[in-house]
Amino acid sequence: MSEISGDIVNKAAKGDIKAFESIYREYFEFVANVVLRIVKHTDDAEDVAQEVFMTIYRNLKTFRGESALKTWIYRIAINTAINHAKKLSREFRQILEHGNDKAVAHSPPEDEDAIKNQENKKMIARLLDALNPDQRACIVLRNLEGLSYQEIAENLNIPINTVRSRIKRAREAMMSLSIPRYTLS
Amino acid sequence: MKCKEIQEVLLTDYLDGMMNEQNRREAEAHLSSCVYCKEFMEIAMESTVEPFKNAPKLSLSHEKIWQRIKEEIISEEKTAAGAGFLSELASSFKNIFAVRMALASAIVAVIVVAAVVFLNPVGQNQTVKNTTSDESIQYLASIIDELSSTTTEEEEGYGTEIEKYFL
Numbered sequence: 001m002s003e004i005s006g007d008i009v010n011k012a013a014k015g016d017i018k019a020f021e022s023i024y025r026e027y028f029e030f031v032a033n034v035v036l037r038i039v040k041h042t043d044d045a046e047d048v049a050q051e052v053f054m055t056i057y058r059n060l061k062t063f064r065g066e067s068a069l070k071t072w073i074y075r076i077a078i079n080t081a082i083n084h085a086k087k088l089s090r091e092f093r094q095i096l097e098h099g100n101d102k103a104v105a106h107s108p109p110e111d112e113d114a115i116k117n118q119e120n121k122k123m124i125a126r127l128l129d130a131l132n133p134d135q136r137a138c139i140v141l142r143n144l145e146g147l148s149y150q151e152i153a154e155n156l157n158i159p160i161n162t163v164r165s166r167i168k169r170a171r172e173a174m175m176s177l178s179i180p181r182y183t184l185s
Numbered sequence: 186m187k188c189k190e191i192q193e194v195l196l197t198d199y200l201d202g203m204m205n206e207q208n209r210r211e212a213e214a215h216l217s218s219c220v221y222c223k224e225f226m227e228i229a230m231e232s233t234v235e236p237f238k239n240a241p242k243l244s245l246s247h248e249k250i251w252q253r254i255k256e257e258i259i260s261e262e263k264t265a266a267g268a269g270f271l272s273e274l275a276s277s278f279k280n281i282f283a284v285r286m287a288l289a290s291a292i293v294a295v296i297v298v299a300a301v302v303f304l305n306p307v308g309q310n311q312t313v314k315n316t317t318s319d320e321s322i323q324y325l326a327s328i329i330d331e332l333s334s335t336t337t338e339e340e341e342g343y344g345t346e347i348e349k350y351f352l
């Protein structure tokens with residue numbers, strides 16, 4: 001990801017929609033991937049992605065450049081997705097359990113690779129399903145986005161040891177899912 | 186180190202390659218001599234790390250969402266055209282209030298200093314007087330500290346106002 005120039009940020013902050021579009025294009029893939037992994041439903045994820053970019057647009061004028069634009073956008077995306085997932089898991093726990101293949105079964109499988117891809121997606125969805133939204137965010141950022149513990153801590157605005165313990169609990173949960181004898185201690 | 190402690194490290198820093206050389210060697214020494222931890226490690230690797238390798242990126246419809254965002258921005262700007270004036274008015278009131286706060290604390294400080302200087306009991310010797318005013322100055326300093334810390338508190342954080350949604 002190349003960094004967006006300060007000039008573009010300033011223009012977008014003043015309401016220049018073309019400038020904002022280039023920020024959108026730069027960060028859309030990250031936002032979409034993270035939001036979809038955390039929120040799980042395609043329809044919900046679209047709403048959340050829209051909310052993320054609207055939050056960015058409305059708050060660009062308060063962005064003072066103390067953290068990198070990338071970090072700031074990551075935070076908004078992750079926090080919006082986590083909040084949404086928490087709200088969902090409280091309100092529609094059952095719907096969530098039955099409907100979570102929607103995001104995964106996106107395109108029909110065509111060849112061997114596509115089938116493998118589908119299986120891999122389902123496997124990941126099943127693992128992430130075993131986690132709460134906080135744990136899920138840490139695993140998505142670590143295992144799918146490749147962030148270090150320090151970077152995750154900065155993005156979620158939590159201490160690094162909280163990152164560590166969430167990752168530990170998340171992995172214990174994933175292990176007990178695969179091998180039932182490794183149940184949570 | 187005991188197996189349980191080792192396993193905690195294996196599950197986090199070791200799996201993620203975030204250990205320093207010495208700790209890594211220590212963990213590896215344990216792994217090569219403990220069958221139980223070795224098996225634990227293999228299962229952890231297989232069930233918590235491998236599945237995420239080469240994971241396909243998920244995506245949403247880029248254009249569809251951009252159209253929705255554009256529509257929302259345009260409709261927001263229409264309503265904001267009327268409300269913009271009001272919000273500017275509100276923020277200038279906020280600024281006036283901040284200036285008044287600063288003024289008020291300065292006046293309080295002056296009054297306290299005056300009180301200390303004028304209300305000191307007559308007839309006490311010089312040393313006592315000095316102690317009293319030293320204490321008062323410290324007290325004053327603490328008040329001023331407190332005042333300035335309450336006004337700067339909201340300035341700290343992510344560097345934006347967005348944090349208020351998340352804290």
Ligand SMILES: [Zn+2]
Pocket residue numbers: 187188191215219220221222223
């Ligand atoms: Zn052991």
